[in-house]
């Protein structure tokens with residue numbers, strides 16, 4: 001019912017020439033997939049993604065987008081530019097953007113709206129820092145973040161939005177959430193989505209888990225009924241581990 005998505009967030013790794021070789025190798029080695037694969041490289045790599053991955057089973061997208069549509073906004077990249085480059089997805093609200101660039105829920109919602117206006121699918125990230133989990137407040141904290149980040153966001157259908165639960169303490173640490181903790185959070189997120197968009201929508205929207213996903217832990221995470229794939233950082237950079245994740249996703 002919900003097609004598993006394995007999305008590789010490359011963050012600020014690889015240069016365009018390295019990425020071009022990687023994409024060509026991926027194309028050569030890609031097994032037939034029932035799940036969906038996507039790569040999310042840095043902006044300067046997107047033209048290479050378009051050139052090599054267009055027409056393949058592998059979607060691609062960006063890690064961020066401007067909240068502005070067009071104009072005198074030095075350094076910004078618009079949703080329309082991403083659309084022109086053939087992107088299907090863009091991440092919004094990654095914890096690294098929230099933390100290092102002061103992005104608020106309101107700004108994240110604005111960015112999600114810009115993407116939807118251009119027919120792109122936001123991969124909207126939420127998740128709690130360690131001290132919040134230790135206080136036992138992970139669920140209300142993350143649900144509040146979800147609510148604020150979806151303010152005024154009206155996806156036409158459930159395929160037009162992806163949520164990623166990424167506990168901050170699990171990102172790049174080698175310490176992933178247990179499948180049970182991830183499942184409990186995903187259930188709570190789906191319930192909140194049902195309240196906002198209706199039960200039918202919530203049952204079809206994909207909720208990814210992110211945070212130290214690797215080929216050793218992915219199958220257990222995926223076995224949870226409400227975990228619909230992974231937003232993968234480190235383990236998406238090397239082709240063998242990305243391919244291993246795709247094989248586990250089926």
Ligand SMILES: O=C[C@H](O)COP(=O)(O)O
Nearest residue numbers: 009171172211212233234
């Ligand atoms: O967007 C991806 C996440 O931040 C996870 O990164 P990681 O797999 O390196 O922990």
